[in-house]
Amino acid sequence: MGLPLYSQIIQYILSGITIGSVYAIIAIGFNIIYNSTSIINFAQGEFVMLGGLIMILFTVMLKFPLVLGFLLTVLILTLVGIIMERFAISPIKKPTVVTLIIVTIAVSILFKGIAMLIWGKDTHFLPPFSGEKGIAFIGASLNPQYIWIVGITVIVVVLLSIFFKYTIIGKAMTACAVNRTAASLMGINVKRMVLLSFALSAAIGGIAGIIITPITLMAYDNGAILGLKGFGAAVLGGLGNFYGAIFAGLLLGIMESLGAGLIHSGYKDAIALLVLLLVLFIKPSGIFGVTEISEFKKF
Amino acid sequence: MDKKDSLILLFLTVCLVVFPFIVTNTYYISTMVFVGIHGIIAIGLSLLMGYAGQISIGHAAFFGLGAYTSAVLTAKLGFHPWSAFFLGILLSSCIALIIGIPSLKLKGHYLAMATLGFGEITYIVFNELTDITGGPSGIGDIPKISLAGYVMNTDIKYYFFVWAFLLLILALSLNLIHSRIGRALRSIHDSEVAANAMGVNTSKLKIQVFLISAVFGSVAGSLYTHYVTFVSPSSFSLFFSVLLVMMVVIGGMHSVWGALIGAALLTILPEFLRALKDFEIFVYGAVLLLIMIFLPRGLSGGLEYLFNRLIKKL
């Protein structure tokens, strides 16, 4: 009896890719806000939590169809992002990076508190979109939800690339990322771009929450750990770099999974973090980061 | 230390000595013990953040290293509490050097991530080294510490013990700030390039401050251990590291007094909010947000502003 090693390794990589896609999509959320504001939004994980719980509210409690629930959830999250920017970020005069970090942490505590009052302290469940019978895949087993996660992540990434490259608003946001003052001189409304970036990244966080909840389950206090992993991926890939985020997300996911399988499950997060630290020590601006940018945005 | 600081320090000392004679409720005394413990580590972190301009979201690790060294050595191996106390400082310093030298080359959010990663790794090690640390179940029945024959076994004794440490550390820090090193530090915070050009060895200075803050963290950890007489990893998680950063920023990271104010607020506030039960977390978040919106320079910044306006009016 027993599973051959190569099948085991395939299994580890499959789970790694899935969980890595989640980190990647959360990391992209971090990057969108970072690019237009140089803020690291520590409430990003709470968007994911809210996405999952709101989806549960619509589809499990109110029995809406999946697609409608999905659209409504994303819409609400967009609003949440806008509210956060209007009421927590923009009222601050002359913000410093550290002040903004604390503000986003305070907002995340606030979101957590609100979610606890609405959904209670229990962990909630969302049925997988298309059953949960494992699909056999070269000796390993593939959860159908994995395909949804990876598939939707790919779609989100493609749509975002198109948005940033080919639409006026997208280009304007990219301009803000490169140089805010110059963008503002060119007639771009930087404030509106900041608002937009919060809306967009909240929506993306919400999507991440929706697709992972069937696997991860969701409770009011799950946001922090998801946000942490996403932040790790964003930094490892080089802050602000989309493709870096995807690569680093997958890398972290696969390392965790292989670490758990081949070395020791208790140390899996430590292994992933250790690699992250080593990469940073060798290349202080992440794998795809540009040194100049990391020099600019200091405390 | 300048005159103003000396005066405030003197005033604080008097208040602290009088406090337990006015307020005899041991619950309040006990809360103040935790304010002191948190204050010690927050002062160290404020030197790093406010003066050297370097963030650390992993300082719970040094707190934990101090706490665990004291716990393991005294409860399991029968060491004298004071020798464990100093070995904890030694261990924290070594680890601060190992992690500080490569980390402090990083900037901004990259440094934040690196220190955060270090904190998490330490937390995982506390959890996993079950044979030494007792794993998630922790270590209990830790002996009390004694000083000059007095066993620190009551809340009042421990209150004076902890706050004596805090005042010592505060005085040291104030002296440091007003020394040549302090001036050099502020130059790093303003512009590292300029400081470098003026002949300040910035990387060495940053590591020195990191080391000092790690030592303060370890001291606070050992004090925690001998007070609670139980340690488990959950006290040294990322949550605590973030709480420490919040103490420094909410209090105002431009002065060590701010760290003390922040530590007091964030330790006492949850006790005040107890009556709210399930709503506590919500109100807590709201209070933090409001402080940051209205006083972006933190409470000490706000106080200073009020004080200056008051003086102008007079």
Add this chain to the structure above:
Amino acid sequence: MVKRKLLILGGVLLLGLALSVNGFAKKAEVKEPYKIGCLFAFTGPASWLGEPERRTAVWIENKVNKAGGINGHPLKLLIEDTKGDPTAAVLAAKKLLKEGVLAIVGPSTSGESMAVVPIMEEAEQILVSCAAAEAIVHDPKTDKERKWIFKTPQKDSHVVQRIYGHMKKSGIIKVAIITDTTGFGAQGREQLKKYAPEFGITIVSDETYGPKDTDLTPQLTKIKGTEAQAIVNWSILPAQTTVMKNRIQLGITIPLYQSHGFGNTKYAAAAGEAAEGVIFPCGRVLVAESLNKKHPQKKLLVEYKKAYESQHKEDVSTFGGHALDALNLVVAALKASGPDKDKMRSFIENKKGFVGTGGIFNFSPTDHTGLGLDSLEMLTVKKGKFDLYKK
């Protein structure tokens, strides 16, 4: 800008006001009440324990007071949140002692209990913990029971012995264990390793995972690669569902044993078919209705279950039961000996045949847990419901 700031301030203040009115709105008691302190982690990572405990405690308080209180004195519970954090638990315990409680029930987790134990021993006040670790009541240094400390949950070692006993009967000698890295999981892991040789069992794989981990396929894949004949999972609630689901997805067919922490139908239901056939030892509250009419626990269990489920629209769990037993024990002590802590202590220490949800308690100076191996039943999941395990 200023306007918006004021708007925010006003909104938050209003909300705060509304909330604090809610928080402080408590009825004034007329007669001199008996105060008992409760430390429950009803927020934070252990709220799955603390919340049912709090609900149960409030239910008991109302029940006792409706029946005329304790010897005419109303019962007043002072419930504090410990947030699953030892530091918060220490402060809360000191607060309660200052408020003049006669005894404390809780805390919910082993870590918090260990932090509160020295305070209670020093203050010479009764603590009836709702956490399982044996070190709470037993001082390993003196090898004696701690004078003022009791606890109501079953011992982890008993749970392990029941699981291994069951395996031995089924001819299983090679097992894989998978535990989470909370205090609960770690205690289980320790006991599982300790008792394995006694039952002739070899642990072929020893995996762990974080309580918030979302994907356990790597660990289970590793187990699949060994010669294990059964898996034991020991963890807190949500993760147990993940273990069951991932196991089915990977096509693992060997039996899965869970710990007594599995005591909540909701998580079995959430796993759907993946939960079918899972075996675990547990207190009897989950199968109250299936018990024999003459069973001494039946009356209490059915009453509690009905009251809890009708009031909270949620299935009863064993965790609230620990608080119920602890509080009932203190109430019984008060009834018998009045508010004299020494008499109360010796009442509890010598109490025999005390019927609780966790079993029949027989305390003694050398046993402050009071429960035997027979307090546990082997249960299994049948069609999404818990049932007694029958061969």
